[in-house]
Amino acid sequence: MAKKFMYMNTKAPYGSIYALESLEVVLIGAAFEQDVSLAFIDDGVYQLTKGQSTDGIGMKNFSPTYSALGDYDVNKIYVEKESLEERGLSLDDLQHLTWEDEDEDWAEKDSIRLVSRAELADVIDDQDVVLSF
Amino acid sequence: MTTLHTVNKSPFNSSAFDDCLGLAKSGSTVLLYEDGVYAATSGTKPADAIANTDGVTFAVLGPDLKARGVEGKIADGIKVVDYDGFVDLVAEHDKVHAWL
Numbered sequence: 001m002a003k004k005f006m007y008m009n010t011k012a013p014y015g016s017i018y019a020l021e022s023l024e025v026v027l028i029g030a031a032f033e034q035d036v037s038l039a040f041i042d043d044g045v046y047q048l049t050k051g052q053s054t055d056g057i058g059m060k061n062f063s064p065t066y067s068a069l070g071d072y073d074v075n076k077i078y079v080e081k082e083s084l085e086e087r088g089l090s091l092d093d094l095q096h097l098t099w100e101d102e103d104e105d106w107a108e109k110d111s112i113r114l115v116s117r118a119e120l121a122d123v124i125d126d127q128d129v130v131l132s133f
Numbered sequence: 134m135t136t137l138h139t140v141n142k143s144p145f146n147s148s149a150f151d152d153c154l155g156l157a158k159s160g161s162t163v164l165l166y167e168d169g170v171y172a173a174t175s176g177t178k179p180a181d182a183i184a185n186t187d188g189v190t191f192a193v194l195g196p197d198l199k200a201r202g203v204e205g206k207i208a209d210g211i212k213v214v215d216y217d218g219f220v221d222l223v224a225e226h227d228k229v230h231a232w233l
Binding site: 014016 | 176
């Protein structure tokens with residue numbers, strides 16, 4: 001039976017290995033056909049900024065991978081509003097992540113759900129497994 | 134004694150930036166790099182703190198801004214330097230204080 005897995009992303013990319021490791025684990029979880037959700041809070045919201053270019057720092061730019069999550073049926077991506085605002089960011093600063101709904105003639109839909117801290121707490125409460133990175 | 138302060142931790146989950154700002158003397162320079170660059174992005178409390186700090190020069194490492202997609206969000210008055218500029222700053226100051 002599929003369980004509800006929530007991956008909490010709390011760290012900025014590149015400064016530590018957490019963001020990349022989380023992405024690896026998410027893709028593994030999706031391959032096992034679990035019900036996967038992602039949350040981005042605190043510095044984790046920086047993982048989704050658009051226009052990342054790592055040529056100058058000699059590290060792999062893994063940000064394009066987020067746009068592939070929809071193809072793995074990972075389409076519940078929660079971004080905490082308070083964390084974005086504290087960092088002077090809005091949804092416009094983030095990648096536009098989408099998925100195609102098989103049940104509606106592959107209609108393209110948004111994957112990112114902007115939620116308040118209180119709303120996110122309810123989503124987390126509903127999960128079977130929560131993994132924090 | 135002139136000091137170059139370096140901060141490479143995000144201001145949102147480490148006290149390094151606040152500690153540095155509290156102890157940096159007039160005439161010194163603060164260089165933000167790696168996750169420290171987020172302190173230089175506009176619309177944040179750290180950027181306001183930078184704007185309200187007189188006598189200290191602030192610089193930020195360009196390649197780390199570009200990697201993180203925040204190059205276009207740097208607050209006014211903060212100088213963007215490259216790796217050569219980083220080396221120049223080290224050479225120009227008497228010592229380096231690397232905050233953790």
